[in-house]
Amino acid sequence: MTNKQIPPKLLIINDMAGVGRCSMAVALPVVSCCKVQACPIPTAIFSNHTGFETHYSVDLSSHLPQFLSHLNLLPVSFDGICCGFLNSTEQIEQLKAYFSTLKKEIPIFFDPVMGDHGKAYKTVTPAFIESLKAMLPFTALITPNLTEACLLTDTNYAPDPTDEALVKICRKLQAMGASKIVITGIERKDSVINAIFESSLSLIEQKKITPSRPGTGDIFISIVSALLLREFSLEQSVDTASDFICQCLEISKDIPSVEGAAIENCLYLLTNL
Template sequence: MINSLQNQGTQKGAAEIPRLAMINDIAGFGRCSTTVSLPVISAMEVQVCPVPTSILSNHLGFPLCHFDDYTPHMREYLRPWQEMGITFDGLYCGFLGSAEQFAIVEEFLDTFQPELFLLDPVMGDHGKPYSTITREHCLRMKSLMGRADILTPNITEACLLTDTPCRESGWTDYELLSLCERLSKLCPGKIVITGLTKASLFMNYIWENNSHSAYLAPAAGSSRPGTGDLFASILAADALHHRDFYASVKKAADFVALCIQGSERANIPVREGVIFEKYLGELIRQNQSK
């Protein structure tokens, strides 16, 4: 009887909404990582099960921050899920801070065997790697990419992963195609490179089934924390609903642009991210119309 109660509700029927595990940090203030992804993915009718890599009072763009590394507890956190037989349709992996966390992600994939693995290789921005990124980190990320179904690097991360000199602008179509081809040798799945600009537009460069395309959205303001999390979250939810990849990139890019534009109008400080809460209703309407 006890075992029956322990396992009740852990298995999913085919008619239920998809279930997504999310390995990422939690920042209490600043609208980024899990605090952005959880409500957005939930609004798109996907169950989100967070696995924290670290817990922060706020993201590192603020002058003060409390940081708690959750690595020592991650395996203990995941053990009950395994013992209860909980299953997952997908895994979304964001920021990883250590070699041990890479190993834990590999173990999760081996143990739970989700059908979808979306990897957001958080490593840098604005042409520079983050201060914590080492050569070992890059090598571990390249290895993990080999298991990804969807990869969402920004242009800086795409350069770091292919040993390409970083720059933020001036990319030709030929150079971006070459970059995608090099990434595809490391990642067999779908790829979208974000963080590109063309004239007054944001550009997303897409690689799928050995062909490329691009989607341009209005550049409605300055880059803000959490927009990459927002973008990847929409792709993850749509993928679990088996929606077209290009259409998902378009939806995500347009929604990010809408949130940036609204945040600029409302004079939200850049380091506080985007007021996506105001526009979740629009995302819900789009999801229900499909």
């Protein structure tokens, strides 16, 4: 195999939920279909995601340092790291310690999962938010939704921010150590906007398809991370991920929203990229 034929390796650090099409359950297939090797390390295991009335879960904080330290013993290297749901402040500290051991050229793509629709999740405390802020200097890209971007920057949440307000939030995030930023899922009338910020703001617009469904953030950062490793531009990667999610939502209308977006019939869209 030539180097171009060897798939890049993406270390995926996220939880695993058995039912509900989110987290690792969607990350692994979409990354593989993007012709990138998915290498999963779980932060927690859930019977199903927490949008259902009940769930059972096992926190893996006591195992995460061993998982990560053993990776350093292997004769392999990763081309990038995609980090999603973290179950505790302890895991944040564990990952910061691990990231400190890595070569600086390994990009870290981070979805700071904390809340949605203007509210933090019940398990997210002020201490967790403060701890999560210290992750930003390690990252090459962060993909918060609007709620999470506001939580990170201590900004009052407004569901339909102006472009000027988005720029202000993004500059705050960069001042905190973030490099590139995509604020996801901003709703404007009949559209959903993903706002990209490097040195200036650009917007990727898709039509809004209701209802909202769990797992779309996991799908988004998984595709974007994989395509960036394949040297797609950030705008191309965001546009591709946005379009894929839109297609999945279109064919999911007969599926209960709690079960997520039906990626299964759309994965072929990624295999020809």
